[in-house]
Each structure stands twice: as structure tokens, then as C-alpha cells.
Amino acid sequence: MAENVKPRVRVPKTASAGEVITIKTLISHQMESGQRKDKEGNVIPRSIINHFSVTFNGAPVIDVDMEPAISTNPYFEFEATVPESGEFVFTWQDDDGSVYEDKQSIEVS
Amino acid sequence: WAALAQDAEAEKTMDELIAEFTGGAEVTDGEGIAIDAPEIAENGNTVPVSVEAEGASEILVLAPGNPVAAVATFKFGELAGKHIASTRIRLAQTQDVTAIAKLADGKFVRTASNVKVTIGGCGG
Numbered sequence: 001m002a003e004n005v006k007p008r009v010r011v012p013k014t015a016s017a018g019e020v021i022t023i024k025t026l027i028s029h030q031m032e033s034g035q036r037k038d039k040e041g042n043v044i045p046r047s048i049i050n051h052f053s054v055t056f057n058g059a060p061v062i063d064v065d066m067e068p069a070i071s072t073n074p075y076f077e078f079e080a081t082v083p084e085s086g087e088f089v090f091t092w093q094d095d096d097g098s099v100y101e102d103k104q105s106i107e108v109s
Numbered sequence: 110w111a112a113l114a115q116d117a118e119a120e121k122t123m124d125e126l127i128a129e130f131t132g133g134a135e136v137t138d139g140e141g142i143a144i145d146a147p148e149i150a151e152n153g154n155t156v157p158v159s160v161e162a163e164g165a166s167e168i169l170v171l172a173p174g175n176p177v178a179a180v181a182t183f184k185f186g187e188l189a190g191k192h193i194a195s196t197r198i199r200l201a202q203t204q205d206v207t208a209i210a211k212l213a214d215g216k217f218v219r220t221a222s223n224v225k226v227t228i229g230g231c232g233g
Contacts, residue, residue: 060186079190
């Protein structure tokens, strides 16, 4: 079980209708690659976040399949079009079955 | 069995991963896709990489010099802005980080960027 997993998301508070905004996300996670060995030479089992997805008012923005080559504390920066006021939902899926979620609202004028 | 399946996954070569992504379709070099990565990465544990392909539905990122070549697949939805994504990746050694995009017209294009790695980012 991964511990101290904390998502952080940066979304502008406001935008104009149809504007393209930049979103940055970071989630604290060790992203154990499954390639490393412990002192006794045993392989440390893989334990990563394997999927990340973002929706806005239910419509898909971006979806990422992640492999162990993604660095510790996975970071993503991408763009989204916001047609109206609403809510972004960010979801990360862990190898251990855990799902981490964050939500951010944006006011569109 | 799960472990066996995972081993098989790990051993997939870059060519196999590309064939899986494209379904065997032709992949051309250049035009329509860009990758931005540093020329020199002092620390292979966290190398910033950005990929962009206008109108692409998906972009596959590969690190052929890693023990596992697959890095990430970005799928852009209807509310994606510019089809660009940045992340930070692990590179085990100096290599050509490769990106392949499925463009809006269904064609596939690839590009690569050589990154010299001073300290590898995989293993102990």
C-alpha cells in the first residue's frame, strides 16, 4: 500500500468561454519501478500509479497510460478547453487498486 | 502467472510496442510531431519531456534504452487544448527518446530526441 499519496493540481480560478488553459498536476508517489533490488539482491516489487485521467463536466480532456519509466512524484502539464463553468476531475489509479481523486472548479465568464 | 505476464510485457521490444500502437500501419518520420527533451540530463531519474502533435488522438512515448521501453501513452479527449503534454521520465542511459503520434487522419508519425544521460535513472 502506497503511503502519503497526495495529489496537487493547479487550475486557473477563472477563464473566458472557449479559452485554452494550462493545467499542472503532481502526485506524491514513490513509483517503485520493479527494476531495483534490495540489499539482499531481491527485486523490490513494482508499485506505481499506472493510469491518470482528467475530465471536465464529464467530458474527456486527457488520459495517460503510465509505465515504470515515469519519475517519482508523477508530474503532468497539459492544456484544456473550457466551454463553460464547471469542474475538473483528476483521477490516478495505483497498482495496488487505490484510486486517488482531486476536483477543481473554474468560473467561466 | 501474473509475474510471467509481467515479464513478457517487460521484454517487449520497441518494434513490438510500436506495432501494437499502430496495428502494423506505416510510420513516417518528422512532420506533425515534436518532442522536447534536454540534450544532456545530469540526472536520469527525472528528465523533463514534452510531446506535441496537433490534432493527434494519441501519442506514444518510448525509451528504447531502458529495461522497459514503454514510458507512457497520452490520449487526448474532446476538451484537450493544444495536443501537448509534459512529464518527467526515467532514463537508464543515453538514448533516443522516441514519440509516435496517431494523427487526426489516422496516419502515424514519429520523431526522436537524443538525450545524453550522466547518471542513469533505473536500478540501484
